[in-house]
Amino acid sequence: MQKFRFRLATLLKMRHMEEEQAQLRLAEAMQQSFNEQEKLRRLTGKFADNINALQSSQLACPTIAQLKIAYNYLDKLKEEIARQKKQVNYAEQCCRQRQKDLEQAVQARKVVEKLHEKRRREYLSKLGREEQKLLDEMGALFVARKQ
Secondary structure, eight states: OOOOOOTTHHHHHHHHHHHHHHHHHHHHHHHHHHHHHHHHHHHHHHHHHHHHHHHHHHTTOOOHHHHHHHHHHHHHHHHHHHHHHHHHHHHHHHHHHHHHHHHHHHHHHHHHHHHHHHHHHHHHHHHHHHHHHHHHHHHHHHHHHHO
């Protein structure tokens, strides 16, 4: 009997590659999300530092122009923080989508692997039956020759 050959081996290899690519895309999305969260942390830290500096400078009686500049800067930081929060949300959405893509790729690979295992078990079963048939025939011939 010929060697076991899975006709969908190429598909199985392709599904493995798709899964690996999905893992890479998820890792990139997670890194991007981490970077965006880090930017947001820096901005909120900068905002808090400037609020503290403004409060301490108010004790020294700053001029109206200085206060106006400080408040304009704080408003700019608030806008940047709001934009960065949107970026963080978008990056997290991308992570969730990449996770779903990875789950689908894993599921698709598992389907083909299950089919591969099923076909392999069928092949081994058929091989065992043919071997047993051959042994039975050899036994019958051996018994026939003895008589």
